[in-house]
Amino acid sequence: MRILxxxxxxxxxxxxxxxxxxxIEKMGKFIKEITKAGVMLSTDGLQPSSKGxxxxxxxxxxxxxxxxxxETKELIAGYWxxxxxxxxxxxxxxxxxxxxxxxxxxxxxxxxxxxxGRRCWEIRSRRADQYHxxxxxxx
Numbered sequence: 001m002r003i004l005x006x007x008x009x010x011x012x013x014x015x016x017x018x019x020x021x022x023x024i025e026k027m028g029k030f031i032k033e034i035t036k037a038g039v040m041l042s043t044d045g046l047q048p049s050s051k052g053x054x055x056x057x058x059x060x061x062x063x064x065x066x067x068x069x070x071e072t073k074e075l076i077a078g079y080w081x082x083x084x085x086x087x088x089x090x091x092x093x094x095x096x097x098x099x100x101x102x103x104x105x106x107x108x109x110x111x112x113x114x115x116x117g118r119r120c121w122e123i124r125s126r127r128a129d130q131y132h133x134x135x136x137x138x139x
Contacts, residue, residue, distance in 0.1 A: 002041070003082045003090045009075035014048045014068065030097050034082070039093060043080035 019027070034040045050068035069075060084090045 001084055001086060001090075003084055003087070005080045005082065005090075005094070006076045007045075007078040007080075009049070009077035013045075013077040014050070014075065016048045016050075027097070033096075034093060039082045039084055039089075041081040041083050043078070045078040046076060049075050 018024075031040065031043065048068065052067040052069075054065040054067075054069070056063040056065065082090060082093065084093070
């Protein structure tokens, strides 16, 4: 099971301030441990919302909104992607990292793009390839 964890932004991450040296060291140890265990697939931090844009969809209408965005409680400052056997295993890993920071928050969600062990884009890509092969044969 693939799990997407999201790290919530706060005032300091939105201001573009780096985490404390102590937090970076603790997180570095945790990331080494979880990577060595074969759980970590990917992780990264995100730029402040002042450098971002949102696109809102309403029927055919598209509205582009420039950052910064005022509701920091709904902003994401980083992410990680884990490969775990169960949601319980993800929660156990999360309990280990949560102790490193008082402002830390994570929301764990199973990967919605996996169907019977295969990613949806892989299935769509294969169908598109089959479609184009048939068109070349008929042409």
